[in-house]
Amino acid sequence: AEAGTVLPMLRTAEELRAEEHYREVLAEMPLVEITKIGDSEPEPLPSGGGNPLSGLRALGMGHVIAGAGVGRALALHGADVLNLWRPDELEHDVTYLSANVGVRSATVDPHRDGGRIGALLAGADVFFANRRPGYLARIGLSAEEAAAIRPGIVHATASLNGERGPWAGRVGFDQTAGSLVGMMHLEGGERGPALPPILVVNDYIVSWLLTAGIVAALIRRAERGGSYRVHVSLTRAALWILSLGVFDPGYAREIAGTGEPHAYLDPETFTADTPLGRYQGVTEQVLMSATPGRYPFALVPRGSCRPEWTVDPARTGRPGG
Template identity: 30%
Template sequence: MAPLENLIVLEFCQYMSGPSAGLRLADLGATVIKIERPGTGEGGRQLAIKNLFAGDNSILFHTINRNKLSYSANLKDPQDLKKIKKLIQKADVLIHNFRPGVMEKLGLGFQDTLALNPRLIYGEITGYGKEGKWKFKPGQDLLLQSISGLSWLSGNKNDPPVPFGLSIADYICGTHLVQGILSALIARAKTSQGMLVEVNLLSSLIDFQFEVITTHLNDGGRLPARASLGNAHAYLSAPYGVYATSDGHLAMAMEDLNYLTKTLDIPEISTLIQDGFANRDAIMAAIAGALKKQTTQHWLAIFEPADIWCAQVQNYHQFTAHPGYKAMQMEQEIVLPDGRKLTTTRCPIRIDGQIFNSPQPAPEVGGHNQKLDPTLL
């Protein structure tokens, strides 16, 4: 039995952050019902990566909305809104990621829904919270990465800003919402009272950078100094970084520089290694020069038996073909309505050894209206 079985979640969400939270709750057994506009559904149905679609919906939509149900309703129509309010009375959790004030205008704010269902856990995601000059700014991932300093932190010293190649703000914020909801459900089991759980994309990215922001705030306000070559962490000393080999790249983590210098036979930096941070650029340049002379596998064969922390920098071909990847059993197949199969990832959580697969595809718009008619539930 999945741990969240029989939990009913209403998802008033679109695109990435809110649906990612709904996905995790569905993976763990909750009945997640997407509330969508009739006809077109939520905007994420047309949000495609590399313009990949399966039927009328993007591959991305199928990936992040698998194992959910769909109830279509026009929230501005009094009759449809009445039905939604009946669903709310039967729900355990409601989540949304609209801009501040939208749900309140519809009569579906926290206090409104609490009057309908005093035990309701109400979770909301905003871009920048409900106060401040940014509160109505679009909560888009790249914009958040840029505002929060994250894009500026990546890359080498003289590089322009380098954003993540992923929607990192959306996914982390969705994870935070799930954590808050599960905590509220535990509290409700004791008090029988509903609760409001609030998260926002900007706070999630601030939390994501807790170690570097904390260092900055306690280092006289000085900005982090990125390494000139192979930067991987602006506040860590050599050899931490990524280095080219003769046929690829090698990542090196924290390591005793005396030990590494002897292993690589680069005694010329012996006077520099007393301060691996202040002399980081010169030390990393010497390490880079040594590593460039041989292949990645050559160095792995030396470093791994010596317990030097390192790893090959792999592309997806190399990674997904490796036995280590296959041992994780992280892939699953979703069977689409037309019979085609879509390969995607599964829930990363195991409980008592159980793997949680969810082969059901994303729902069609309003595909469960009849089944979920609140007058019949």
């Protein structure tokens, strides 16, 4: 842990509950944390756009799924989303192509182009990221620093174990959280710990929870003003998933795929022509009747956009124009 290596211990749920970090932090942590961190004037949500978030801007440093998926969710409902990548940053194609639908993508070096990032932040409504503990503070983008640059910002982050307590500095990702809370033991049973068939335990759920928190904070800003910090822990989200109930493994194996109520369903997909070629990806699998959402485009190559905001008439009179 001190070396910053991702190497979780495969715990059972009972073993986790015996840990100090669970007792002092996770047991009392809200599923979505929303904290007011500064004052600013109320900013009504833009009106007249085609989607609920039209006219809003979201600047991101999200990667893999839990962070980048926030950008996808915001873009679906109308926000102009610009995600920033470091020049030498690695991203697996399979996660980029899935989590960055509808998101513009630019390359910026935070150590050399901090002024550019600050200018982008000054024109944003939302900042989102899922980075190692302490990284945002090292480049001047902690929640408090962001609020000083842009009063009224909604600063949203995902972490492994939360932002305080004995495990706050530990790094990890989706399956790390599943390992800590006992999911792998439950999946494998007597055979020993095993990954679930879907592999990804909670990454997309975390991105949707974080997006819900962002929307709630934007509503608070519209009504009362203020800058807000929004946070979701992967481990806390995994605990919440387990709280919803667990099927007996024998029953699940026996009933899965038998008859229409338990049939395996292929995901709903869409296709689009993109600069990367013909693309087929999954939809959100849920259709909202009043606000179904639509993406401004499907995909762009990673880092291919200019690091600047688009001109939007709906932003007249708002910070950053």
